[in-house]
Amino acid sequence: xxxxxxxxxxxxxxxxxxxxxxxxxxxxxxxxxxxxxxxxxxxxxxxxxxxxxxxxxxxxxxxxxxxxxxxxxxxxxxxxxxxxxxxxxxxxxxxxxxxxxxxxxxxxxxxxxxxxxxxxxxxxxxxxxxxxxxxxxxxxxxxxxxxxxxxxxxxxxxxxxxxxxxxxxxxxxxxxxxxxxxxxxxxxxxxxxxxxxxxxxxxxxxxxxxxxxxxxxxxxxxxxxxxxxxxxxxxxxxxxxxxxxxxxxxxxxxxxxxxxxxxxxxxxxxxx
Amino acid sequence: xxxxxxxxxxxxxxxxxxxxxxxxxxxxxxxxxxxxxxxxxxxxxxxxxxxxxxxxxxxxxxxxxxxxxxxxxxxxxxxxxxxxxxxxxxxxxxxxxxxxxxxxxxxxxxxxxxxxxxxxxxxxxxxxxxxxxxxxxxxxxxxxxxxxxxxxxxxxxxxxxxxxxxxxxxxxxxxxxxxxxxxxxxxxxxxxxxxxxxxxxxxxxxxxxxxxxxxxxxxxxxxxxxxxxxxxxx
Numbered sequence: 001x002x003x004x005x006x007x008x009x010x011x012x013x014x015x016x017x018x019x020x021x022x023x024x025x026x027x028x029x030x031x032x033x034x035x036x037x038x039x040x041x042x043x044x045x046x047x048x049x050x051x052x053x054x055x056x057x058x059x060x061x062x063x064x065x066x067x068x069x070x071x072x073x074x075x076x077x078x079x080x081x082x083x084x085x086x087x088x089x090x091x092x093x094x095x096x097x098x099x100x101x102x103x104x105x106x107x108x109x110x111x112x113x114x115x116x117x118x119x120x121x122x123x124x125x126x127x128x129x130x131x132x133x134x135x136x137x138x139x140x141x142x143x144x145x146x147x148x149x150x151x152x153x154x155x156x157x158x159x160x161x162x163x164x165x166x167x168x169x170x171x172x173x174x175x176x177x178x179x180x181x182x183x184x185x186x187x188x189x190x191x192x193x194x195x196x197x198x199x200x201x202x203x204x205x206x207x208x209x210x211x212x213x214x215x216x217x218x219x220x221x222x223x224x225x226x227x228x229x230x231x232x233x234x235x236x237x238x239x240x241x242x243x244x245x246x247x248x249x250x251x252x253x254x255x256x257x258x259x260x261x262x263x264x265x266x267x268x269x270x271x272x
Numbered sequence: 273x274x275x276x277x278x279x280x281x282x283x284x285x286x287x288x289x290x291x292x293x294x295x296x297x298x299x300x301x302x303x304x305x306x307x308x309x310x311x312x313x314x315x316x317x318x319x320x321x322x323x324x325x326x327x328x329x330x331x332x333x334x335x336x337x338x339x340x341x342x343x344x345x346x347x348x349x350x351x352x353x354x355x356x357x358x359x360x361x362x363x364x365x366x367x368x369x370x371x372x373x374x375x376x377x378x379x380x381x382x383x384x385x386x387x388x389x390x391x392x393x394x395x396x397x398x399x400x401x402x403x404x405x406x407x408x409x410x411x412x413x414x415x416x417x418x419x420x421x422x423x424x425x426x427x428x429x430x431x432x433x434x435x436x437x438x439x440x441x442x443x444x445x446x447x448x449x450x451x452x453x454x455x456x457x458x459x460x461x462x463x464x465x466x467x468x469x470x471x472x473x474x475x476x477x478x479x480x481x482x483x484x485x486x487x488x489x490x491x492x493x494x495x496x497x498x499x500x501x502x503x504x505x506x
Contacts, residue, residue, distance in 0.1 A: 094462060101464035108476030164442045167429070171438055174430035181426045182477035184442070188449035189467040189478075196454060207371065208454040209447055234440055235386050243381045245374050253375035254443040255450075 064176055065123035067169050070260060071180070072113040074162055076128040077267060078155050079106035081141075084133065085152075088142035095197065099152075102190050109183055116179070130272035138221070149198045154222050156191035157210065158258070158266055161225075163187060165257035188255070209252040224266055228256050324497030325392035331434050333503045336392045337483065338441065339383035340498060341424055344490055345417050346380040347397045349373035352414075355404025365458060372414070372451055379444055395496045411459050418452035419471060420481070420489055421445075427480035431504040449478075 082103035085091055091099050117125040133141050133151065141148040163184035170176045192208035199206055204216040213230040215222050232240045232250040239250045258266075327336040349372050352358050358369055384391050403409040425445035432438045453466035471479050481489075483503050491498075 097464050098462070098466075101467060105467065105472065105476040108474060112475040112477070160446050164439070164446065167438050167442045168435040171430075171432075171435060178426065178430050178480060179477060181429045181442070181445070182480060185422050185426055185445055185449040185478045186467055186472055186476060188446035189453035192450035192453035193457060193466040196457065207367070208450045209371065209375070234382060234443065235436065237382060237385050239378050239382050242385055243378050245378050249371060249374035250378050252371060253378045253447055254440075255446040256443060257439065 060172055061121055061123075064170060064173060065117055065121050067166050068113055068117050068121070068176070069123070069126045070263075071163065071166065071183070072110065072117065072126055073129065074159055074263070074267065075106055075109040075113060076126075077131060077270060078159060079103065079110050080128065080131055081133055081151070081155060082106055084142055085148055090142050090145050090148050092145060098193060098197065102152075102194075105186055105190070109186075112179070112183075116176070131270050132272040133270055135221070135269045138219075146198075146201070146203045149194065149201065149203060150218050150222075152194045153191065153198060153206070154218060154225055154266075156187055156194050158225050158263060159187040160184065160191055160255055161258035162260075162263040164255060165259050165263070167257075207252070210255065211248050212251050221269065224262065227262075228258075231256050324499060325395070326499040327392060327503060328390065329502035330504065331432060331437055332387070332390050333500070334428050334432055335383060335387055335437065336390070337428060337486075337500065337503065338425070338444075339380065339387060339391060340395060340494075341421055341486070341490065342376060342380040342383055343395050344397060344493060345376040345421060346373070347395075348399065348402075348413065348417055348493075349376050351399055351402075351404055352410055355410065357405055357407050357410045361407070368454055368458070375447060375451070392498075393496075395494050395498075397493055398495045399493060401492065408459075411455060414455045415452065415459060416489075418448055418455055420486060421448040422452055423471075423479050423481040424486040426478060427482050427486070 082099055086096070086099060086103055114125040117123045133139065139147050139151060141151045163180055166180065167177065167184075170180055195204075195206045196208045198204045204218075206214070206216040210226065210229045213226045213228065215226050218225075230247070230251050231254070232238060232247050234254055239245070239253075240247050243250070325336075325340075327333045327340070349369065352369055353373055358366065361369065399413075402413045422445055425441055425448065429438060429441060429445075432441060456465045456468065457463075459465070473479070483500050487498055487500055
């Protein structure tokens with residue numbers, strides 16, 4: 001769960017007492033870091049604290065930085081999309097407060113992840129990529145409001161699935177896991193709102209939650225975003241058989257993860 | 273083989289945890305057996321006290337914690353369906369309430385099956401503070417339950433040891449967040465309340481609540497005493 005537990009699962013594969021001593025002293029260093037991380041808020045983690053950690057920590061730090069840079073890439077995409085949407089004037093005036101709020105959250109996520117990667121973990125935050133939200137001329141999201149809404153739904157549902165797919169990869173760090181979960185649920189709130197807004201506008205009949213693996217009225221290019229969402233088996237239990245509740249409702253009750261390759265495949269449609 | 277002697281105990285424990293999940297592909301009939309492999313001393317499973325329930329320790333304790341919250345939510349929506357608010361609700365709100373009732377019931381039954389013999393008993397609820405004929409009262413309570421559920425899962429995630437349980441909790445928490453946003457939009461339509469500043473800080477992070485905060489909030493609606501003293505603290 002935390003870094004200490006991770007170290008506990010490692011084993012000095014050696015008979016050298018010197019190396020074993022080193023292992024256990026490293027573990028002790030982690031124990032102290034673990035206590036520290038419980039006491040200080042994320043933002044208050046002293047700069048460079050991780051550089052003081054023993055070498056064995058570096059591999060895990062590198063892995064965390066990798067996951068967070070992946071998340072940052074998606075947050076850049078979302079922020080730029082909403083920022084351009086708000087600036088373009090395509091959004092109905094009555095809905096501007098909704099998308100301004102979402103834009104503000106995505107910007108906050110960009111800034112937060114940049115700060116954690118750079119100043120807390122001592123890594124190099126990815127630069128914002130060049131985006132092409134027309135996906136090679138296929139969409140006109142900043143000229144056509146229904147298209148803007150459709151892509152917003154696609155990005156939010158992808159974001160939820162992307163964060164979920166990384167939970168296991170950051171679970172060694174309680175602080176990073178909690179932060180990731182706290183972003184994840186915000187993305188889910190956005191997704192729910194955008195989906196329901198599209199239905200209110202008569203663009204679709206989707207609900208705030210994902211029914212089966214349905215793309216609704218979204219373009220076929222979005223099918224990869226919903227692949228596997230129709231799963232009804234969790235922890236080895238087929239919940240439909242267990243409860244007698246219809247598969248559509250059970251599929252709505254659990255969101256599914258996407259792995260990094262799946263997400264980058266989706267996002268790459270919008271890279272310039 | 274020599275190395276076995278110096279393996280930290282945690283490694284052995286975790287290996288067992290991983291192995292037992294391979295048995296997790298059995299169907300409903302065997303669902304109650306899902307957690308049987310967790311018999312290391314961290315994951316004791318004490319189902320009941322004389323009066324009240326004991327959540328237990330380790331991952332079992334956290335799953336029981338989630339099960340308790342899902343019991344509360346499921347009981348709430350089941351009652352909503354029988355009240356005057358639902359009978360007179362708009363088509364959209366009827367659909368939403370009907371969906372939420374099914375989702376929460378499915379969550380509850382899933383945890384019950386997954387926990388098997390380690391599951392806590394059924395909780396007794398007290399919804400006397402909610403007027404099920406009144407829209408504002410019902411939606412206000414729904415908002416409380418859904419926001420609480422999200423903050424509870426987000427706060428508990430760091431204590432889950434088994435990566436598969438973490439993923440399952442993650443699959444559920446985003447649905448609770450979808451619910452919460454929809455309920456908030458029913459209360460304040462078209463506003464930015466679906467992801468309000470009362471919940472989301474300047475870093476764009478949603479609030480988390482700890483076990484004590486969540487169970488204190490829930491105790492308004494649950495009469496069964498809940499002993500959560502064995503839940504993990506680090």
